[in-house]
Structures are given as C-alpha cells and as structure tokens.
Amino acid sequence: xxxxxxxxxxxxxxxxxxxxxxxxxxxxxxxxxxxxxxxxxxxxxxxxxxxxxxxxxxxxxxxxxxxxxxxxxxxxxxxxxxxxxxxxxxxxxxxxxxxxxxxxxxxxxxxxxxxxxxxxxxxxxxxxxxxxxxxxxxxxxxxxxxxxxxxxxxxxxxxxxxxxxxxxxxxxxxxxxxxxxxxxxxxxxxxxxxxxxxxxxxxxxxxxxxxxxxxxxxxxxxxxxxxxxx
Numbered sequence: 001x002x003x004x005x006x007x008x009x010x011x012x013x014x015x016x017x018x019x020x021x022x023x024x025x026x027x028x029x030x031x032x033x034x035x036x037x038x039x040x041x042x043x044x045x046x047x048x049x050x051x052x053x054x055x056x057x058x059x060x061x062x063x064x065x066x067x068x069x070x071x072x073x074x075x076x077x078x079x080x081x082x083x084x085x086x087x088x089x090x091x092x093x094x095x096x097x098x099x100x101x102x103x104x105x106x107x108x109x110x111x112x113x114x115x116x117x118x119x120x121x122x123x124x125x126x127x128x129x130x131x132x133x134x135x136x137x138x139x140x141x142x143x144x145x146x147x148x149x150x151x152x153x154x155x156x157x158x159x160x161x162x163x164x165x166x167x168x169x170x171x172x173x174x175x176x177x178x179x180x181x182x183x184x185x186x187x188x189x190x191x192x193x194x195x196x197x198x199x200x201x202x203x204x205x206x207x208x209x210x211x212x213x214x215x216x217x218x219x220x221x222x223x224x225x226x227x228x229x230x
Contacts, residue, residue, distance in 0.1 A: 010208020064187015
C-alpha cells in the first residue's frame with residue numbers, strides 16, 4: 001500500500017492508494033497513530049472518490065478535514081485549483097485559496113430540535129455524518145464524549161462536540177470522534193457546532209487550530225488548511 005501522511009489542523013490522515021480494497025483488519029494494522037485512512041478508490045480528472053476509515057476499522061460517512069486533505073492531495077497531483085471529492089452519495093466541492101487554505105462546500109446541514117439523555121442536553125446535527133453538540137465547558141468532553149457516542153439514543157454511534165461561545169464570531173470546542181476518541185480537530189464537527197449554536201459565520205477554535213464556518217441557505221462552507229507532512 002502506497003500512502004502519504006497529511007495534517008489538517010492536528011487531524012492526521014494517511015492517504016492510501018492500495019492495490020486491493022482495504023479491510024478493517026488492514027486498516028487497524030496500517031493506521032498507526034493517525035486519526036484515520038483516506039482510501040483512494042478512483043481518480044477521474046479533477047474528481048477523487050474516497051472511503052474514510054476510522055482507526056478502529058469502521059467506515060465514516062463524511063469528514064470535513066479528511067475531504068479537505070483528499071482535495072489537497074488531488075490538487076498536488078493534478079495541478080488543479082478546484083476539485084471535487086466524492087464520499088458515498090455526497091460530493092464535496094473544494095477550491096484552493098492559497099498554498100495551504102482550502103474552502104469546501106460540504107453540502108446540506110440538518111439541525112434537529114434539542115434533546116436530552118442522562119441529564120445532558122444536546123442538539124443532533126447531520127452533516128452527512130451524525131453529531132451531538134453540547135453547549136458547555138469543553139473540559140467536560142472526556143466525560144460527555146464516550147457517554148453520548150455509544151448511548152442507545154444513537155444506534156450507529158455519533159460524533160460528540162462540547163462547545164462554548166467565546167465572544168462574537170468565535171467558539172471554543174473539543175471533539176470526540178466516533179471510532180477514534182478525542183482528536184485535535186474535526187471539520188464536520190466545526191460545521192455541526194456552528195449550526196447547532198446558530199453562530200454562523202464563526203471561527204471554531206479546537207486544540208489543533210482554527211477552522212472557519214459559514215452556513216448559507218442550509219449549506220455548509222468550511223475553510224481550513226491541509227498540508228502533507230510525510
């Protein structure tokens with residue numbers, strides 16, 4: 001398996017070109033300390049189709065940081081400044097703003113009414129993958145994250161964010177990713193946080209760095225960096 005290592009605000013993925021399709025076992029063996037593997041399924045001009053693997057060998061429906069890495073990988077390969085990344089039924093359009101920053105149109109975002117389990121109030125958000133956003137001190141993530149991820153309310157598990165408004169246009173957050181545990185940042189989580197809090201446009205500050213989100217007519221736009229590190 002030929003692979004390269006990429007970083008998106010502390011979210012690290014391997015981009016893998018494999019002779020044969022990856023399996024949960026091969027993913028668990030190859031992932032190492034990365035947050036997941038982006039398996040290149042097909043490249044057709046300025047479009048790349050990928051599968052997103054979590055470290056535990058499960059598949060993710062979407063990743064904002066992962067699709068941005070895949071976009072930058074294809075840009076480096078093709079020289080294009082605008083590309084698309086297909087993940088299952090969803091296609092993400094991406095364009096380079098400079099040598100690091102990429103703006104993505106992640107598509108529609110759906111926010112559900114607030115709910116509560118185990119005394120924890122949250123807002124469920126669909127960004128092509130599931131999220132549960134809790135407005136609280138981000139330091140509460142180690143307690144709240146694993147509890148909500150595997151709660152029966154979410155039969156397929158969920159990503160969890162604990163977020164706090166930090167003034168106009170800024171939100172501090174930590175994220176517990178389904179199948180990975182806490183990660184330094186998450187693009188789809190940034191979108192979920194901004195949508196749940198009704199804070200668009202906003203900068204979401206994760207331990208790994210800042211991501212910028214705006215939501216227009218129900219569609220999510222995410223801007224952040226992606227760089228090859230190995």
